Amino acid sequence: MILSDTDIKAKIASGEIVVESPDSGHIANINASSLDLRLGHFFKIYDHSKKAILDPLDKESFENVTKLVEVEAGEAFIVQPGEFVLGVTMEKIKIADNLVARVEGRSSLGRLGIIIHSTAGFIDAGFEGTITLEITNINRMPVALYPRMRVCQLAFEPMSSHAEVSYSKKKTSKYQGQILPQESRIAMDPEFLEIAKSRKHKNMNRNIPQKTTQTV
DSSP states (O other): OOOOHHHHHHHHHHTSEEEEOTTOGGGGGBOSSOEEEEBOSEEEEEOTTTOSOOOTTOGGGGTTOEEEEEOOTTOOEEEOTTOEEEEEEEEEEEEOTTEEEEEEEOHHHHTTTEESOSSOOEEOTTOEEEEEEEEEEOSSSOEEEOTTSEEEEEEEEEOSSOOSSOTTTOTTOOSTTOOSOOOOOGGGSHHHHHHHHHHHHHHHHHHSOOOOOOOO
16 A cells, blocks of 8 residues: 555654655655655766676675766756666655655656666665665666756555564664665675675685695
């Protein structure tokens, strides 16, 4: 069940949904069944010339691989054909531990060839922070995006009960409280940490000199 505009407003009034923006302009962006969010001023661009590969088993491959770009109000950020960049919402949100939200792109941007999220369209119960946007241009023409434009919408759904361990309480939560566009932290996933630890242990064993016996 998706919350209606009446329920979204009620959840905001009760504090179960918290939306923070510099001008409180999000109030006017509540739709019949969703809440529009606006594009922030910061983007991160991947510098493919610095790294040969992004490897979840190599945390160093994720370091210093992006460049932060700030775009002033009224200026355009041009997304080139086939380009992938990280953006961020102007609004910061917080949702209760009995709600989830889904990020959906705007139809008007979709018709320009702009995909707002590649896969990460799900916001877990208890999340707090801005939304990192995985922006791709599948058009053959460059597309201009502007800070403060409505870029995506959130649809909220109630859960069957309160989460026992919400995102804010989960030990492996990697993006809680994020403000700027956040690169992938997949290398911090337990399975990759375990594999990396095992691989390091094997390499150490290989480097240990083996004892030799001599016969006289």
